[in-house]
Amino acid sequence: MKKKITLRDIGKIEGQMVDIDKADLSRLPAPLDDPADEPGIKQLTGEQKDRFDASLDGISAIGLVKPQNKQEEEDFVRKFIAGLKKLLSKENNWTFLQPLMLSLENCAKCQNCSEACPVFTESGRQEIYRPTYRTEVLRRIIRKYLKKEGKLLSKFTGSDIDLNFKTIARLAELSYRCTLCRRCAQSCPIGVDNGLITHELRKLFSQEMDIAPKELHQLGTVQHLKVGSSTGTSPKALASFIDFIEGEIEEITGKTIRIPVDKEGADILLLHNAGEFISWPENIEAFAIIFDAAGVDWTLSSSLVAYDAVNYGVWYDDVQLARIAARHAQAARDLKVNRMMVGECGHAHKAMLVVSDRVLTGDLNIPRESAIPLLEDIVLNDKIRLDRSKNNFPVTLHDPCNLVRLSGIVEPQRRILRKICPDFREMEPHGVDNYCCGGGSGFAIMDSNNFSDWRSSVSGRMKLKQILTTFGDVMNPEIHKYVCAPCSNCKGMIRDLLSRYRLTEKHGIYYGGLVDLIANAMVDVKGQFINWETS
Amino acid sequence: MPKVTLGGKELEIDEDGFIQEPEKWDKAVAEDIAKTEEAYPMSEDHWKVINYLRNYFLEFEIAPPIRMVTKQTGFDLKTIYKLFPGGPAKGACKIAGLPKPTGCV
Numbered sequence A: 001m002k003k004k005i006t007l008r009d010i011g012k013i014e015g016q017m018v019d020i021d022k023a024d025l026s027r028l029p030a031p032l033d034d035p036a037d038e039p040g041i042k043q044l045t046g047e048q049k050d051r052f053d054a055s056l057d058g059i060s061a062i063g064l065v066k067p068q069n070k071q072e073e074e075d076f077v078r079k080f081i082a083g084l085k086k087l088l089s090k091e092n093n094w095t096f097l098q099p100l101m102l103s104l105e106n107c108a109k110c111q112n113c114s115e116a117c118p119v120f121t122e123s124g125r126q127e128i129y130r131p132t133y134r135t136e137v138l139r140r141i142i143r144k145y146l147k148k149e150g151k152l153l154s155k156f157t158g159s160d161i162d163l164n165f166k167t168i169a170r171l172a173e174l175s176y177r178c179t180l181c182r183r184c185a186q187s188c189p190i191g192v193d194n195g196l197i198t199h200e201l202r203k204l205f206s207q208e209m210d211i212a213p214k215e216l217h218q219l220g221t222v223q224h225l226k227v228g229s230s231t232g233t234s235p236k237a238l239a240s241f242i243d244f245i246e247g248e249i250e251e252i253t254g255k256t257i258r259i260p261v262d263k264e265g266a267d268i269l270l271l272h273n274a275g276e277f278i279s280w281p282e283n284i285e286a287f288a289i290i291f292d293a294a295g296v297d298w299t300l301s302s303s304l305v306a307y308d309a310v311n312y313g314v315w316y317d318d319v320q321l322a323r324i325a326a327r328h329a330q331a332a333r334d335l336k337v338n339r340m341m342v343g344e345c346g347h348a349h350k351a352m353l354v355v356s357d358r359v360l361t362g363d364l365n366i367p368r369e370s371a372i373p374l375l376e377d378i379v380l381n382d383k384i385r386l387d388r389s390k391n392n393f394p395v396t397l398h399d400p401c402n403l404v405r406l407s408g409i410v411e412p413q414r415r416i417l418r419k420i421c422p423d424f425r426e427m428e429p430h431g432v433d434n435y436c437c438g439g440g441s442g443f444a445i446m447d448s449n450n451f452s453d454w455r456s457s458v459s460g461r462m463k464l465k466q467i468l469t470t471f472g473d474v475m476n477p478e479i480h481k482y483v484c485a486p487c488s489n490c491k492g493m494i495r496d497l498l499s500r501y502r503l504t505e506k507h508g509i510y511y512g513g514l515v516d517l518i519a520n521a522m523v524d525v526k527g528q529f530i531n532w533e534t535s
Numbered sequence B: 001m002p003k004v005t006l007g008g009k010e011l012e013i014d015e016d017g018f019i020q021e022p023e024k025w026d027k028a029v030a031e032d033i034a035k036t037e038e039a040y041p042m043s044e045d046h047w048k049v050i051n052y053l054r055n056y057f058l059e060f061e062i063a064p065p066i067r068m069v070t071k072q073t074g075f076d077l078k079t080i081y082k083l084f085p086g087g088p089a090k091g092a093c094k095i096a097g098l099p100k101p102t103g104c105v
């Protein structure tokens, strides 16, 4: 049973604040409507419990090592306060100070945001996951501990949170219980963005306290900048992948199509999430086949960092974000392309198309676009020959938050699917009202300790329900069904959901990208491009 | 990082059992990991996959895409799962002493 939790509890309760019991989670529709089928969340091992602080909810996403003595605890609190001051100053937070202050100043306490938040509702309404819980704790800390710092901060009220190790450690974990989907922000009558506040908290923890999930930091941005890709792909490995991909294209199409690399003066520098080369090479292949058929003048880059479109900095650290964004743009400048284009990667859209506006200036301010409108032009204006009957199976569309709600690219992908998929069905709700896949803000790749269980059970639960409902009338495993997710991260998350609940095996639900469906409909591609065996 | 004894050596592993010092890998280490991955005793087919992964890793410092593995070894995905119930990444790559995959994979 759930305990009643108040704001002050974050600094008061000893031991674990709440327990995520699978009996509290929202009920799933058929065929997963038997609660006995719910795998639940595994407990941390004794060794993990000894090392990591999991006093929020028994989950450890960030592997926060417990302090060894009073001194370390006090240093921890001091660092947090110093970091918070910086976060609220113009010199140290020129990127996001204005929207942060706008979101911190007011809240009408109407709770529209909570009803909009899938983490909150699907967890069985856990108070700590309420979008306003995290925010209100932060507001009160600012009011109580920083209010004398200047006029800027004098507007906040309420002042009853204890600022101790417990509060901050829990706040750190709590900043990784929100997918930054910003569905709450869209529902707020006064435009408060609780997702942005989560992001700013993560930033404080990373930039000022060196606290960040290792998948995003050491193995993510640090590896990206050092080796060339967060996947660990070196330029030599990239060449090997491309060679393999060209071979596969030849097998599928019977045509020799070269993947252009480092072609100077090309119109477009295409940036793929490098995870595609490893886990979904068909995505890279489909782009190459479509662009070749449509006569697009494009190239990939083999420069370190630039052959991986990802920018995990956008989830937790502005400094890392800026470093990676600059490397992407430098590669485009060096190749003298007209424009940079992001493939099927949602957060790269956010990083490159939206947030980088503040970072890339002067000769690095090269036009940056999404590949989706170009694909729309190719498909809708008949630049390639298509036969929609080749996609004769139920297809639904998942809307990646960063592509749709954030970047405003809503209709092009739908117009494509309506044209090439005879049984295209929308999920409800969809478009800008979509629900996150549950893997947003890096969750899809965060697997430390027991976090992957949490994301599959809680943050991905609403998406799972939507998929099941949309295909409710065609659950027969003989009928192949396709969840189109034009984002590498979303694909990874949906893959994990389908496999956790054995939906491919038992009910014939598959997933893949958008270009895969376009290539599958191409008349020039003999037979099927989509390979259900390896999907 | 926890330490365990594998193939008679003391090795550091991560929380998912991937060894942290790939250079210390040898056949005895592989066989001990295979025991925890329901892939023991190791047949010629097991070794064909492991050796391919190992050699690819030594040359490119990364695991090859799964489809490359199926093509190069001639085993389809189903067979790979039969040989390595943990799957190509968490089962086979672990036994071959490769690091855990990172990034959006």
Ligand code: SF4
Pocket (backbone or CB within 6 Å): A106, A107, A108, A109, A110, A111, A112, A113, A114, A132, A187, A188, A189, A190, A191, A192, A194
């Ligand atoms: S919707 Fe906006 S105003 Fe209403 S409680 Fe949420 S943050 Fe506050």
Ligand code: SF4
Pocket (backbone or CB within 6 Å): A116, A117, A118, A119, A120, A130, A131, A177, A178, A179, A180, A181, A182, A183, A184, A185, A194, A195, A198
């Ligand atoms: S951004 Fe999304 S996950 Fe985070 S609080 Fe808002 S609705 Fe919930």
